Amino acid sequence: MKHRVAGLKLGRSLTQRNGLRRTMLRQVLEHERIQTTAAKAKFIRGEVERLITVAKRGLKAGAGETPEAKARLVHARRMAAAKLEDAKLVKKLFDTIAPRYEKRPGGYTRILKLGPRLGDAAEMVLLEMVEE
Numbered sequence: 001m002k003h004r005v006a007g008l009k010l011g012r013s014l015t016q017r018n019g020l021r022r023t024m025l026r027q028v029l030e031h032e033r034i035q036t037t038a039a040k041a042k043f044i045r046g047e048v049e050r051l052i053t054v055a056k057r058g059l060k061a062g063a064g065e066t067p068e069a070k071a072r073l074v075h076a077r078r079m080a081a082a083k084l085e086d087a088k089l090v091k092k093l094f095d096t097i098a099p100r101y102e103k104r105p106g107g108y109t110r111i112l113k114l115g116p117r118l119g120d121a122a123e124m125v126l127l128e129m130v131e132e
Contacts, residue, residue: 008043021047022085028109029089029097033128041111041127047083048129052108054079055098097129104130 010017024044027034029051058076062069081090101108107130114124 008039010039010043022083025051025084026086026089028127028129029084029093032097033126035114035124035126037117038111038113038123038125041125045109045111045127049106049108051080051083051093052098052101053106055093056101059094059098059102101130 010020012020020040021044024034024036024040025047028044028048054076058073058080061076062073077090077094080093081087084090084093110128110130112126112128114126116122117124
């Protein structure tokens with residue numbers, strides 16, 4: 001039975017899925033637009049949205065001058081750093097990407113269908129960050 005089984009496996013082992021997730025997260029945040037298969041885009045989209053939300057909340061909580069506010073900002077940065085493992089991307093996430101979506105309640109990415117890939121007819125999509 002498949003009751004309450006969450007997540008996509010993508011025909012990969014756990015370590016391969018984790019590596020793919022980490023790589024695609026970096027690519028989406030670095031380039032802000034990637035071309036991939038529909039399954040991989042759906043696999044990574046939620047992670048990207050969650051990271052941006054964490055960054056937004058961290059900026060909002062860290063806006064004050066109190067020690068608690070600064071601690072919340074540091075905590076949000078550490079949570080993002082644990083997922084990304086790249087200081088430059090964490091800086092970009094908090095300094096350029098999160099402020100861009102400050103007033104947006106969600107839906108920071110979009111998936112645009114491109115059609116089938118020539119080699120194996122896999123559905124190709126463009127996963128990009130919404131401009132605003």
